[in-house]
Amino acid sequence: xxxxxxxxxxxxxxxxxxxxxxxxxxxxxxxxxxxxxxxxxxxxxxxxxxxxxxxxxxxxxxxxxxxxxxxxxxxxxxxxxxxxxxxxxxxxxxxxxxxxxxxxxxxxxxxxxxxxxxxxxxxxxxxxxxxxxxxxxxxxxxxxxxxxxxxxxxxxxxxxxxxxxxxxxxxxxxxxxxxxx
Amino acid sequence: xxxxxxxxxxxxxxxxxxxxxxxxxxxxxxxxxxxxxxxxxxxxxxxxxxxxxxxxxxxxxxxxxxxxxxxxxxxxxxxxxxxxxxxxxxxxxxxxxxxxxxxxxxxxxxxxxxxxxxxxxxxxxxxxxxxxxxxxxxxxxxxxxxxxxxxxx
Numbered sequence: 001x002x003x004x005x006x007x008x009x010x011x012x013x014x015x016x017x018x019x020x021x022x023x024x025x026x027x028x029x030x031x032x033x034x035x036x037x038x039x040x041x042x043x044x045x046x047x048x049x050x051x052x053x054x055x056x057x058x059x060x061x062x063x064x065x066x067x068x069x070x071x072x073x074x075x076x077x078x079x080x081x082x083x084x085x086x087x088x089x090x091x092x093x094x095x096x097x098x099x100x101x102x103x104x105x106x107x108x109x110x111x112x113x114x115x116x117x118x119x120x121x122x123x124x125x126x127x128x129x130x131x132x133x134x135x136x137x138x139x140x141x142x143x144x145x146x147x148x149x150x151x152x153x154x155x156x157x158x159x160x161x162x163x164x165x166x167x168x169x170x171x172x173x174x175x176x177x178x179x180x181x
Numbered sequence: 182x183x184x185x186x187x188x189x190x191x192x193x194x195x196x197x198x199x200x201x202x203x204x205x206x207x208x209x210x211x212x213x214x215x216x217x218x219x220x221x222x223x224x225x226x227x228x229x230x231x232x233x234x235x236x237x238x239x240x241x242x243x244x245x246x247x248x249x250x251x252x253x254x255x256x257x258x259x260x261x262x263x264x265x266x267x268x269x270x271x272x273x274x275x276x277x278x279x280x281x282x283x284x285x286x287x288x289x290x291x292x293x294x295x296x297x298x299x300x301x302x303x304x305x306x307x308x309x310x311x312x313x314x315x316x317x318x319x320x321x322x323x324x325x326x327x328x329x330x331x332x333x334x
Contacts, residue, residue, distance in 0.1 A: 009258065089247055093183060096254045149194075157191055164184035 012098035016119045020094035023123045027087030030130070034080050045076045048137025055140045075141055079133030086126035090160075094122040097167060105170045114163050114170070121159030128152030182253065182281055186246020193239055200239070204232040207295035214298035231299050238291025238306075245284035249318070253281035256325055264328045273324050280318020286310035 011017070034041070049056050049072055056072060058065045098115045105111040128148045135144035193200070208215055208231045215231055217224045260273045289310050293302030 089251075092251050093247065096251055097183065100254075153194070157187075161184070161187050161191060164187055168184050 008103075009099050010102040012095075012102045012115055012119075016094065016098045016115055019119050019123045020091045020098075022091075023087045023094065023126065024091035027084050027091065027126070030080065030087065031084040034077075034084060041080070042073060042077075045073060045133075045137050052138065052140075055138070055143075057140075072136055072141055076133050076136045079129045079136070083126050083129035083133070086129060090122040090126055093160075094119055097122075097164065100171065101167055104174050105167075106174075110166075110170065114166050117159045117163035118167070121156045121161075121163060124152060124156035125160060128156065182246050182250035182284060186243050186250060186284065189239060189246060190243040193236075193243060200236065201232060204235045204295055208232065211296055211298070214296065214301065216298065227299075231294055234294045234299050234303070235291040238287045238294065241290070242284050242287035245287060249281055249284050252318075252322075253277055256322060259329070260325055264325070269324075269328070273321050273328075276317045276321030276324065280314055280316075280321050283311065283314040283318055286314055 046069060049069055050058070053060070053065075056068055058068060097118050101111055101114045101118065105114060128151075131152055132144055132148035135147055138144070139147065205228060208228045215227050217227065257274060257277050260270055260277070264270045264273060286306055290303060290306035293305045296302065297305060
């Protein structure tokens with residue numbers, strides 16, 4: 001920083017940066033694969049759904065079934081898109097917020113805990129969208145969403161939110177302590 | 182802003198029925214603002230459009246909260262690193278921080294749509310919140326671009 005006496009940014013541990021970059025790489029690969037293999041992915045999902053008509057409520061009437069299949073395929077595609085978007089975004093969020101935590105939080109235990117939660121939560125959360133998409137053909141829309149929600153989105157999302165508000169508290173505390181000193 | 186954006190995303194997902202119910206309730210409480218005609222079919226369509234717009238406001242808040250938070254973080258780091266002169270830095274920090282509040286405009290957007298009607302609510306949020314805050318962010322980023330483009334001595 002240019003201000004005299006102001007601290008410079010501290011880097012978080014190397015593994016945190018690696019996880020963040022891997023998340024961005026996975027997002028890029030996911031985005032590329034979505035575009036390149038759109039037809040193959042759609043065919044795979046459609047075949048999976050047709051193989052389990054009971055799960056998806058298919059009745060054997062073309063007009064009805066096509067509507068159900070279309071809706072499920074839109075959700076399947078949305079899950080892949082949301083994975084792409086969230087993995088890119090959360091990779092950047094991990095880098096930015098873990099730098100703030102590494103720079104601002106003085107207590108080692110608190111710093112380690114918040115950085116770990118930010119990294120694990122941030123990298124894990126987008127995987128839920130991938131899991132949701134992958135599970136739709138086998139489990140149907142609602143069940144796959146519930147599985148992704150309780151196994152991935154709730155735990156990893158909660159970790160991120162708790163860590164971010166903890167970081168907000170630490171930054172505010174540091175500002176107050178500096179003003180008092 | 183990142184924390185608010187994350188929390189809004191979680192709320193959107195976990196509290197979707199409650200948010201929809203609240204939004205529909207607010208629309209019903211302001212029939213004049215939404216131009217209800219008394220025809221159930223027409224009024225239902227108006228209600229659905231208003232609730233959808235309010236939900237879109239929350240969704241934009243989630244998206245922009247995360248994105249603008251990151252832009253603010255990286256841009257202000259660049260200002261600290263490359264802009265000479267305390268006053269110039271302070272001005273750019275102020276513009277970027279003011280611009281960093283831009284996503285709040287979408288919360289106002291969602292709430293105003295429910296209270297004032299779709300068109301009036303969107304107009305209010307765009308004119309009085311989103312435009313000034315967005316212009317501040319743009320001015321801050323343009324100032325940073327000028328600082329980066331200046332030849333170094």
